[in-house]
Amino acid sequence: MMQHSRWHLGRRRRALLATGATVAAASLILAGCASSSAAPSAGGLGTAEDPVEITLLSNDAYASQWQDQLVPEFQKEFPNIKVTIDGVPYNDQLAKNMLELSGTRPAYDVVMADDNWIPQMASTGGLVDLQGEVDQWTFEDYDWDDFYSAPLAAGEWDGVQYGVPARSNMLMMLYNKSHFDAAGLDYPDENTTWDEFMQMMPALVQDLDGDGATDAWGVGTYFVRDSLTPTIWQTIMDSNGGAILNEDGEPELGKKAVEALKIHASLLDFAPPGAKSWQFTEPLEGFRQGKIATMFNWGSVYRGSAVDPTTTTLTADQVGITTLPHGTETPGAHRGVWSLALNKKSENLEAAWTFVQWMTSKKGEAWQVENLGVFPARVSTLEADAPTDWLEPVYYALDVAWRAVEDGEMWRPRLVESDAVQQILADYTGEVIPGNMPADEAVNKMTKEITDLVG
Template sequence: MRSQHAPTTSWRRRRRSILMGLATTSAVALALSGCAGQGSGGGGDTNADGKIVLDFWNGFTGPDGPALEQVIADFNASQDEIEVKANIMPWDTLYQKVLTSVAAKDGPDIIAMSAARMPQFADEGLFLPLDDYYDDAAHDTAALAPAAVEASIYDGKNYGVPVNFTPMMMYYNKDLFSAAGLDPEAPPTTWDEFAAMVPQLTVDENGDGKPEQYAIALGDHETVPIFPSLLWGTGGSIVSDDGATSTLGDPESIEALDFWVSLVRDQKASPIGLNGADADKLFQTGKAAIEIVGPWMTTGFDEAGLNFGLAKPFAGPGGENVLADVVAMGLPSNASDDVKNAAYEFFAYWNSAEGQITWSSGSGFPPTRADVADQVTESPYPAIFGAADVVDSAQVLLPGIAAGGPILETVFTPALQRALNGEGTVEEIFTAASDQVQAELDK
């Protein structure tokens, strides 16, 4: 973790211009409220020192949490008008609370969430469009990775500012590869190579049908959507590129689902019923040889003493497609001007060179801006996850689709679990699920 550092002259100059508007609105708020000003959302309250306080909800409960809190601490120390307070909770809890808390006007001032989920909330009128943030040259948004910025666009408007942008990578346990007689420096590069390794990496010592070790930890619910992204490997998908038509029942999608359901259900490549935390634990405890996940787990795997390697996820017969995850910060639609101005200052600091060097060094995420990549030297992982050949093949799942969250949660995931549990054929289950996806799109 990087130690706290002072803001550079360029940051001070940007901050001064942003604060001109903020100081005026904050002064008015203080005069009207007797130094206990009430903004919107979580309040935008002022503290005893007269600082506006922003309640920042996010789900960084993993090993990347301390890096986020360090950037927040650095921002708070960089100026004396704003204090950001992190309210960290599990992502599923956050999504459940956002709808009711924002509607009741007692929720957060800043909300971080998967950019793929933002269209759902924007469609409900719960988020402010932030295009004016990007229009202001003082925020230096031209330096940001375009894919990170575009991930939160819905219906022609941008509702988020990126916290991170990262492709998923394949972690593999070199010791388990060696014990299976496999080359620990040669992880599978294709689906077929992985399938050939499954009998060697899935170990059922007593033959009771419950392996003590699995080839892969592949979550099927409450996790980063690795399983849905596997459809890309055969040219399949859940929804057409224009977001209007369900493609879940297309032959290419069924082909991918058949392949992976068979590996998991019939060949026991992975346990059935894993959520994201279960999958992480299985790999971290040496009971799975492979996991596809993001850089937030590198610290935990290092601390567990695992001898692991990192590689681009294996390619399907249709080519290389890597799932990218983007978390973006948004503002509730009832945010007042003083809250909005203060939040914009924090957004600019987060994505400044200073903020991104601290974040990447402490979290292992690649920076949101390429111009500081060579300054992140305290961790090897940002360069691995941000490698050009990885980023170039990365894509976000269901971007810009308001029904994306419900489709994954109420249609795809239940259908997948039915298929994995043998409650019908893949074709039967997902053809019916495709009709449900279309119904969601048509609402």
């Protein structure tokens, strides 16, 4: 069992998460813990002479990897289920999901939802209740209660579990130890505060090769107008006890949002020239090339940034991973979970649910962690010994982050209009960071537009 950090949890409400856990427990009891061996006839899972074919609509970042590596592993156990995974660019995926779920002739049995999409997708009536409608095909050892409640909650809406976490992620901080060593600074951890972090920044803008020119900078992250850019200041705000929406789903932006936006914008002072146009790729490349001391990005990039020599100049000995700095309430983190859900119009629900279960089961998750570098969503995975040395600090940091995310409710807004809300946040973030609008004015405008949107 891994050690736990020093900060204290248990501050905020857990109503949404508790709802998901309660539904999960009740469903297992009502289902009588149906096992895979007790599922209906083999016809539902195909035969050698007549295999079942299922299709999955995935984000294109994962489609090829899943098709080439994960599907063959799945077919070792279920050789008569043929799986085709189609990838689509992120910016097109929600629209395609919505068309698929609201249409009459389904092309896909399984759809993939980003963290804040499930409410909107569920509003079509096209998703399956995974704890009610497919109980007879649920594996006895699937163990819903083994999921951390925060990632499981990403697939829940209005008391119904529509999705399960298939590709969990977390906004985290990667840091280059050699930059901190050169500056004579201690490495950051989950207890490093925002004040302490910002005090480190000037010393981390350095001339490492001694030629008189700056060649290393303090931080890299999202700065451009993009739907994921607000997750940076949202994390700062949430760690200080703020929120986008209150318990009634009404905008709750205020002073904490203003201060968080200011901190986000001030990071540009310690970022490389031209960083105001950065989103996902640019800080990642800068960090992997050894030019940036700290990077706020999605934690699953750790393997490609610290372990894989084909994508990074760094090594696991050089790269640390932890949460974003600690606010007044919790360490900073932000949930980014891709959930898999079933298309209610599918004619192959048993086979589709079998694939989704296998992929997100204890066994399937453990295989993905070891072979694909996926972040686990199950307690049993993180409490087990890491299968490789480089995963040990990742496991520790992720366990801290999942608990912080749960306690601080650190995720994008959860409502049918979630995607539109996030775009409003992105629009005004894109005005504040380059200095086109003061933070307080931007927060006032965000509040008005979100209020008009959600009524």
